[in-house]
Amino acid sequence: xxxxxxxxxxxxxxxxxxxxxxxxxxxxxxxxxxxxxxxxxxxxxxxxxxxxxxxxxxxxxxxxxxxxxxxxxxxxxxxxxxxxxxxxxxxxxxxxxxxxxxxxxxxxxxxxxxxxxxxxxxxxxxxxxxxxxxxxxxxxxxxxxxxxxxxxxxxxxxxxxxxxxxxxxxxxxxxxxxxxxxxxxxxxxxxxxxxxxxxxxxxxxxxxxxxxxxxxxxxxxxxxxxxxxxxxxxxxxxxxxxxxxxxxxxxxxxxxxxxxxxxxxxxxxxxxxxxxxxxxxxxxxxxxxxxxxxxxxxx
Numbered sequence: 001x002x003x004x005x006x007x008x009x010x011x012x013x014x015x016x017x018x019x020x021x022x023x024x025x026x027x028x029x030x031x032x033x034x035x036x037x038x039x040x041x042x043x044x045x046x047x048x049x050x051x052x053x054x055x056x057x058x059x060x061x062x063x064x065x066x067x068x069x070x071x072x073x074x075x076x077x078x079x080x081x082x083x084x085x086x087x088x089x090x091x092x093x094x095x096x097x098x099x100x101x102x103x104x105x106x107x108x109x110x111x112x113x114x115x116x117x118x119x120x121x122x123x124x125x126x127x128x129x130x131x132x133x134x135x136x137x138x139x140x141x142x143x144x145x146x147x148x149x150x151x152x153x154x155x156x157x158x159x160x161x162x163x164x165x166x167x168x169x170x171x172x173x174x175x176x177x178x179x180x181x182x183x184x185x186x187x188x189x190x191x192x193x194x195x196x197x198x199x200x201x202x203x204x205x206x207x208x209x210x211x212x213x214x215x216x217x218x219x220x221x222x223x224x225x226x227x228x229x230x231x232x233x234x235x236x237x238x239x240x241x242x243x244x245x246x247x248x249x250x251x252x253x254x255x256x257x258x259x260x261x262x263x264x265x266x267x268x269x270x271x272x273x274x275x276x277x278x279x280x281x282x283x284x285x286x287x288x289x290x291x292x293x294x295x296x297x298x299x
Contacts, residue, residue: 058265059104063129067107070097071119072132074112075204078152078227078291079132079251082112092150092291093132095282099273100130115203116183123256130266131254134184139254144263146270148250148294149279154185156221156242157229159214167246170221171195178219180204184249185223192246198223211236225249226290250294271296 062068072079072093080091089110101108111128113119120142122128134152135145156177158164170177173195179185181200189198199219210232213219221242222229229241253270255262273279279293 057261058269059106061261061265062100062269063104063106063108065129067109068097068101068104069109069111069127069129070100070132071111071113071122071128071130073116073119074114076225076228077231078150078225078288080110080112081286091286092279092282092288095285096149096273096279097130099276099278100269103269103272119254123254126256129255129262132251133254134249135252136182136184136187138182138187142257143254144257144259146253146255146263146266147297148252149270149274150251150283151292151294152249152251153226153245153290154188154223154247154249155226155229155245156223157210157214157232157239158221158242160238160240162220162240164221164242166244167242170242175221176219177221177223178213179223184247185225188247188249189223207232207235211239214239227288230289245290 070093074080074082078092080089080093082089089112094110097108097110111122113122116133116139119128119131119133120139123131123143131143133139135148139145155167156164156170158170164170164175169175171193175196176199177189177193177196178199178201179189181202186198186200204224205213210222214222215238223246226241226245233239233241253266255266274294274296283291283293
């Protein structure tokens with residue numbers, strides 16, 4: 001079956017290029033975002049439905065074509081990596097989707113996507129069944145979200161000689177912070193910075209471009225998830241990653257709106273997987289920095 005992405009094998013391989021915070025279980029290091037309570041209500045509301053879904057019903061609900069099609073951010077190293085030469089996808093998303101599909105007794109397809117809008121478009125067009133990215137209130141008007149499955153810290157990368165030693169140092173007048181428009185970092189910092197603001201860029205710059213902007217003084221700090229920043233810092237010795245985090249974002253599973261059965265099914269299945277070491281072990285194999293598996297609900 002052509003899913004615009006990957007066929008399910010023990011190590012999924014790229015067949016062709018993709019076309020194209022959910023409820024956090026730890027507090028933010030600054031103030032929590034205002035959407036936490038509404039999301040708690042949503043998860044509680046679908047829980048009774050989830051308990052009523054038999055395994056066979058979950059398979060047809062979550063994978064109506066017979067294949068569980070999962071779209072994710074292909075350039076986010078905290079979620080997964082696509083080998084440029086072989087197309088092999090490894091990392092937490094690949095391992096989680098493999099386990100979800102095993103429990104549903106269906107094959108699966110992984111679909112690397114360039115951005116969250118593309119994943120949302122796939123969900124709403126019916127060309128993906130589940131999507132992997134972080135919750136924010138704007139996205140929640142377009143799709144529904146599960147509880148968090150992965151906890152991802154966010155920080156800044158700065159020039160090595162920058163006076164910014166911790167995240168509080170960046171919240172000062174005259175400090176220029178860049179982040180990708182509408183991504184978790186932009187949304188959170190725009191709501192919580194007191195003395196400066198975020199200069200949003202349209203898409204994630206290449207590491208070389210981030211290094212150039214910082215070294216030329218066009219920006220003072222670039223905001224992203226810690227794993228991405230650590231990898232950039234390892235390439236450019238004149239840059240360093242700030243030691244603490246301003247926010248721990250919960251990566252979630254998104255499904256199409258107005259499908260309570262699908263949301264309930266993924267919430268139940270995710271709870272089962274999070275009660276195991278599947279995600280924890282995947283994070284360790286991937287060597288991710290500061291990333292943790294979220295606990296099941298109620299723990």
